[in-house]
Amino acid sequence: MPRPEGGGRPKTTSVFELDIRWLGRNGFLERGAVRRLCQTVNCRVIAEAQIEAKPAALRIRIGERCDWVHLERTEQPLGGERRWFRRDECGRRAAVLYGFPLACRKCRGLAYPSQRETERDRGLRRARKARARVGGSGNLVEPFPPRPKGMHARTYDRLWAAFIQAERRAVEMTAGALLNSSLMATGSAICEK
Ligand SMILES: [Zn+2]
Known part of the structure; x- marks a missing residue:
């Protein structure tokens, strides 16, 4: 009998997903940037977001709905720094947020890929x-x-x-x-x- 994957919980990949490393690589975090993100799952568009880089925060708009997330930096032990999202709801730092409104993996209770x-x-x-x-x-x-x-x-x-x-x-x-x-x-x- 095949078991439902991930114990039947929703997959992290089936919902809107923001990865701070990916956003950083693609210029979304440059101050003042206003860019569009089109996210697809299995060739189907699941969300088109407009992302504005504000000082130490991102403003994300999908359709009529809007959400904010704080941006933080931590020093790396060997130099350089890492960027993080932080939500007020739980105060956790996260590199990836899911859903809309956005939430960290723990708050959404999603199964890992x-x-x-x-x-x-x-x-x-x-x-x-x-x-x-x-x-x-x-x-x-x-x-x-x-x-x-x-x-x-x-x-x-x-x-x-x-x-x-x-x-x-x-x-x-x-x-x-x-x-x-x-x-x-x-x-x-x-x-x-
Ligand atoms: Zn959380």
């Missing part, structure tokens, strides 16, 4: 195990080995079916993770003020 990773790893492990039972290597790219002498055909068929299922699951998980991370920004500045 790494639980998808776990699911994928489990699939790969099962596929390798089934291969090992019939004397195959752990390399999943090689063809599934023929039935060893002395192994019942039924046992072999069962292992083969388990291998195919586990492999398919792992591939789906990988593809899903790639699609869900397709975050893009139009990045064109909008004149305001």
Whole structure:
């Protein structure tokens, strides 16, 4: 029986998501910047946000709704600094915020995408195990080995079916993770003020 991923809780990737590192790399945090962020999940636009960089804060507007988040910096032990979001609701620093109004992962109680990773790893492990039972290597790219002498055909068929299922699951998980991370920004500045 396939288990619901992440214990059936909503995925972090299925909601609006702001990553401060990504915003920093794409110029969203430069003072005075007003930029548009178009976020897609599985090629579907889930939100179009307008993001304004104010002193030590971001103003985010989606449609008619508006939200604010504080920006903070911490010194890195080896020099340099790291940027963070901070919400008043919980006072936690966070590199990623979810949903709208925005909230840190703890406040939203979302499952980490790494639980998808776990699911994928489990699939790969099962596929390798089934291969090992019939004397195959752990390399999943090689063809599934023929039935060893002395192994019942039924046992072999069962292992083969388990291998195919586990492999398919792992591939789906990988593809899903790639699609869900397709975050893009139009990045064109909008004149305001
Ligand atoms: Zn929080």
